Amino acid sequence: MKRLEHLLAPIKVRNMVIANRVVMPPMGTFLGNDDGTVSEASLAYLKRRVMGGAGLIVQEITAIHPDGAASPAQLGIYEDRFMPGLRQVTKTVHELGSKIIVQLHHAGRESQYQLQKGTAVAPSAIPSMVFKQAPREMTEDDIRDIITAFGDGAVRAREAGYDGVELHAAHGYLLAQFLSVHANQRQDQYGGDIVRRARFIIEVLEEVRRRVGDDYPISIRLSVDEWIKGGYTPEDMQLVVPVLVKHGCDMISASFGTHGSPAGITQAPIEYEQGFNVGLARKMKEVVDVPVVGVGRFTDPFFADECIARGDADLIAFGRQHLADPDFLKNAREGHPEDTIECLACNQGCFERLLIENGTIRCAINPETGQELIYPAGPAETSRKVWVIGGGPGGLTAAYEAARLGHKVILFEKESEVGGQVRYAAMAPNKDPYGKWINGLTKRAEKLGVKINTGTEVTGDMIRQEQPEAVILATGGKQVPLEIDGRNLSHVTDAYEILAGRTAPGKHILIVGGGLVGMETADYLAARGCNDITLAEQLRRSPVLKLTSHGYMLHSRLKKAGCKMLFNARVTGIDKDAVTVIIDDQEQILAPVDQVVIATGTRSNAELENVLKEMAIDYKIVGDAVEVRRIVEATDEGAKAAWAL
Ligand SMILES: Cc1cc2nc3c(=O)[nH]c(=O)nc-3n(C[C@H](O)[C@H](O)[C@H](O)COP(=O)(O)O)c2cc1C
Known part of the structure; x- marks a missing residue:
């Protein structure tokens, strides 16, 4: 049997024929110009990704309304001034043989920028999950304006040469806010049960279809599981999706969670296996016949091929893998997949840099990503x-x-x-x-x-x-040297000695230092059955942020394993079977302790x-x-x- 035959088979979405089943899903880059137009850096970034050979590119969140932009620099499609750049995008992608659709986006209440300006709108005036500030509740006029804005955006997309559009109804943005009881408590025809809450999306879809005509592909991206306590479920989506298809939706992109879900699950951390989410695509396939895109931690084209073969999804999106190594498909096709650099799902250079540091997109293991314009092709003029x-x-x-x-x-x-x-x-x-x-x-x-x-x-x-x-x-x-009495006792060791397996740990463990190394050492020990672990950290709160995906997972695992974390805690002395600690200016003796692990960091x-x-x-x-x-x-x-x- 030919390898990758399912992944490399073409597929038709309404009138768009896609050469293979690999999708680059939308990923915000903030590489655009300050006014939201396409920049040279955006084009260079995109070109490098497309060179990998994905059949379909979905352009990142692109604002259909100035009040829906997540930041002023987010790419826009709400005025004609955006058109020259957008035309360059479609030209660049088409020249390399891929198709491109654009993700039409309105952030609703999930935009710190709009919340601060006082221009954020949402179905109800319920505070943002991420930024905790309340938006203004949309009036019926607002609803009509935004529906029209989606239609206008779609028309511009068609004029700019995009092969289709995608409505962003996932991840807690405006369309998803209408779907969620956590954002939509409306008493009018846009609120109520899940099908009534889908009404706004249906009206947007109808408008877009009316404006672009019958032959133009429309994809909808959904979080099939809202992944928030009390939120909507895949079974709810099984009720909604057939209605969307009936109203002209041609493809479903089956994503997961919202930006308010725990552990940044939408960009799942390393703890989640490749393809962990593809079952949700399958649930969509059970109820509709249009193509369904699966997504979630995919790094290996051969595994994606198997998922398509067994009917889990029709196309597979590789998000962060396109950042870590855009050549993954090319390498697999050419018979040297071992050359591919696998994404570590660390989110350091991509999602967290965007969210926490307001930075542009990068990748921790691929320095070219987001820096294509300055990345030297080589060779250098003189070899040194x-x-x-x-x-x-x-x-x-x-x-x-x-x-x-x-x-x-x-x-x-x-x-x-x-x-x-x-x-x-x-x-x-x-x-x-x-x-x-x-x-x-x-x-x-x-x-x-x-x-x-x-x-x-x-x-x-x-x-x-x-x-x-x-x-x-x-x-x-x-x-960092630890100058404490008892530092040289035989039961005191370094975190690296433990992690390397060179020191067999005792039973009652105190880890000095609650940073990443200390916490990961605790995680390592808990996984090996140690059930009496305490971490003493000098800072008042953990330096490992729960806001980061890995940080969240680490904190939850340690809590579940019963690890105790002491903050504002300074170890002042180590004895044979006890440790003296000053916590909030109070001296305490911790005992029994038969293993002290030093994780006070480096300088x-x-x-x-x-x-x-x-x-x-x-x-x-x-x-x-x-x-x-x-x-x-x-x-x-x-x-x-x-x-x-
Ligand atoms: C930096 C970054 C930006 C993202 N921006 C978007 C976006 O604009 N629209 C969207 O629907 N999803 C966005 N996502 C989610 C991805 O499309 C994708 O669903 C997610 O990364 C999971 O796929 P992966 O595990 O293959 O990376 C973004 C993800 C990352 C890492």
Whole structure:
């Protein structure tokens, strides 16, 4: 049997023939110009994704009304000034042989920008799930205006060359707000039971169909399960979806959850398996005959092919995989899927950067993403002899990028293996893909000629003797020394010793430090059956935000496992079987404690900088060696140091 035959089979959606079943789902990028028009950066980003060969691209949330925009820079389609850029988008995608539809969007109450301006509207004046502020309840005039605005947007989409439109009725935005009792308490014809609450969507759909004509494809994206206590269910959606199809909907995109659901489930974290959500697409297929798109943590085209073969979905959307490695489909088709870099679902560079940091889209493991305009294709004008000192994510990325640009690279790592702290992080529950990523990056770097010297600590003398042309210093962090009485007792160990499996833990465990390392060590121990774990954190609240998907999962797991978390808690002494802690200025003795684990973090280590300065060697410092941060900062700085060589 031909491999990928189901995934690569064409499919027709009304009059649109899509060459294969791979969809790039809509992903907001905030790469547009400040006025919401398409920018050079948006086009370059999109082009790079389309080169991977997905049959259908769904353009990110595109505002149909100025009061529905999530930010002023969100792409818009509500005025003619947007048209030149939108035409360039469709031209770019069509030249590469894919189809593109645009996601028509109104944020309703889920826009901090509109809430702050006082222009946010929603079915009822119930506060936003995410931003907690209340919108204004829509009048019937507002409803008619917005219905018209969706129609206008669809007409512009058609004029700009899009092959169809998608109505964004998922994730808690305006159309989804009408569906939800958590947002819609209206007493008029737009409120009531689930079918009555779907009336607004139906009227939008009817208007769009009336304005674009019979031959133009209309997709609707739904959160098939609202995934909020008391919210609507897949069974409710099984009642709504046939009505939508009857009114002219040609495709259902079966997403999951809202931005108010726990754990940022819409962009599910690493704890969720590939395709975990595809059962919801199947539920839609049970009640309608139009094509249904499945989504959720897909990274492997072969697995997607199986899902289509067994009838779970007709098309499969690969979201974040398109950010981590847009060539995943190409690699699979060409017979070298092992070259694909798998998405880690970390959300650091993508969703969380957009949501928490107001940034533009990036990817923690693909520095090209969102930076296509400055990403050098190479080779560099002159090939230089480069030393990369330190083999964590920043150093490895720097080495790979430098070698890709044609430099001669030697990487030194003082430990016996590369990977830095990620090696240990990968030991925590669910995180083995991190180890796989490090292994893959190492292999790719070696394939490009990077010489890796593990077990080699670079000294000032080595630099003086060998005089490398350029150095990228990626020496990471050094453990913060813990100066407490009892630190050297035999039952006191380091978190990394535990995570590496080199120290068998005791029964009554106190972890000093409740940051990510401390919490993941607790998670590791709880997964191995330890049921008396306490974390003592000096800060007043957890530095691991529940707002992040992984943070949320970690906090919930530790709570479920009965781990105790003490805040504003300073460990002042360690005894054979007890620990002294000052909590809120009160001294307490914790006992029994037969295992103390130190997870007090690291501090930047760039000790070799003085020698580099003294020798006037061209150097850059990257990652934790500058300041202790996350993978996304390390890889970005590592790549940029290599690009600047
Ligand atoms: C950075 C980012 C932006 C997103 N923006 C949108 C959007 O504009 N519209 C939408 O319907 N879904 C959006 N999503 C959800 C994705 O389309 C997709 O459903 C989700 O990422 C799950 O798929 P994946 O696990 O393959 O990434 C976004 C996701 C991410 C990561």
